[in-house]
Amino acid sequence: MADVIKKATRESYGEGLVELAKDYPNLVVLDADLAAATKTGIFKKAYPDRFFDCGIAESNMIGVAAGLAAAGKQVFASSFAMFAAGRAYEQVRNSVGYPHLNVKIGATHAGISVGEDGATHQCCEDIALMRTIPGMTIINPADDVETKKAMRAAMEINGPVYMRFGRLAAPILFDDSYTFEVGRGVTLTEGKDVAIIATGLMVSEALDAAAQLKNEGIAARVINMATIKPIDREIIINAARETGVIVTVEEHSIIGGLGSAVAEVVCETVPVPVVRVGVNDVFGKSGPAAELLKVFGLCAENIVAKAKEALALKK
Numbered sequence: 001m002a003d004v005i006k007k008a009t010r011e012s013y014g015e016g017l018v019e020l021a022k023d024y025p026n027l028v029v030l031d032a033d034l035a036a037a038t039k040t041g042i043f044k045k046a047y048p049d050r051f052f053d054c055g056i057a058e059s060n061m062i063g064v065a066a067g068l069a070a071a072g073k074q075v076f077a078s079s080f081a082m083f084a085a086g087r088a089y090e091q092v093r094n095s096v097g098y099p100h101l102n103v104k105i106g107a108t109h110a111g112i113s114v115g116e117d118g119a120t121h122q123c124c125e126d127i128a129l130m131r132t133i134p135g136m137t138i139i140n141p142a143d144d145v146e147t148k149k150a151m152r153a154a155m156e157i158n159g160p161v162y163m164r165f166g167r168l169a170a171p172i173l174f175d176d177s178y179t180f181e182v183g184r185g186v187t188l189t190e191g192k193d194v195a196i197i198a199t200g201l202m203v204s205e206a207l208d209a210a211a212q213l214k215n216e217g218i219a220a221r222v223i224n225m226a227t228i229k230p231i232d233r234e235i236i237i238n239a240a241r242e243t244g245v246i247v248t249v250e251e252h253s254i255i256g257g258l259g260s261a262v263a264e265v266v267c268e269t270v271p272v273p274v275v276r277v278g279v280n281d282v283f284g285k286s287g288p289a290a291e292l293l294k295v296f297g298l299c300a301e302n303i304v305a306k307a308k309e310a311l312a313l314k315k
Contacts, residue, residue, distance in 0.1 A: 128256025
């Protein structure tokens with residue numbers, strides 16, 4: 001994939017905000033003193049009168065976002081995932097979720113690929129936290145194109161949305177013809193031996209794994225699950241019935257994230273083995289992002305190994 005163009009979804013987020021502002025005059029953006037890192041600085045430069053830096057006070061920022069939304073504004077509140085979902089959880093739950101306000105949370109620097117920032121900033125629990133809030137939509141786009149299309153789709157949702165973006169540059173997988181729909185998974189490769197359901201940064205790794213498996217005579221169906229809540233039950237059920245085994249892949253804890261959401265659907269409908277690839281209930285560590293992903297098994301090679309383990313579980 002040496003020739004593949006790469007771009008961090010946090011950068012796509014900043015650019016996407018500027019594109020949306022042209023069509024949504026009520027759109028305002030908040031940040032918690034991290035505009036250079038979250039890339040909301042791109043929006044600030046284009047629309048300084050619609051940008052508000054709330055300082056290093058994420059909980060207060062969510063409260064401000066709630067107030068603006070209650071007054072009719074369409075709000076994106078931005079910070080690192082660790083702070084947006086972790087530090088401000090109570091305010092997200094009670095000030096945004098409970099009244100079901102129209103606040104979109106742009107959470108950047110999610111997962112292990114935050115790299116050298118280390119364990120305190122590598123948020124692998126945010127999806128689990130946000131899944132427990134009633135009425136919260138969760139979107140974890142895979143690339144630049146999907147990020148911008150997902151942001152536009154999120155603007156049409158009347159209620160809270162948690163959007164998860166990465167620091168590390170990700171391969172651009174889609175072109176402008178790609179269609180994004182909230183709550184729908186997308187099959188990227190067909191296969192009847194095993195289904196690999198991936199989200200975010202791990203979609204490209206899942207595609208690499210499928211290519212390796214194909215060379216060994218194993219046909220893997222790769223599904224991009226950008227919307228984790230509401231989850232696409234239909235595509236999961238069909239994958240379970242038609243392949244008999246599922247592997248989930250996420251840059252998040254295996255507890256409470258994509259793997260849990262898929263396993264819940266499978267357990268309730270078509271019980272088949274589900275093998276989860278993710279962060280195995282441990283904290284992160286400091287180091288170069290690409291190396292850390294391999295250390296934690298968030299790579300094509302480990303997905304291949306887990307797919308073979310999963311195949312051995314088929315009845």
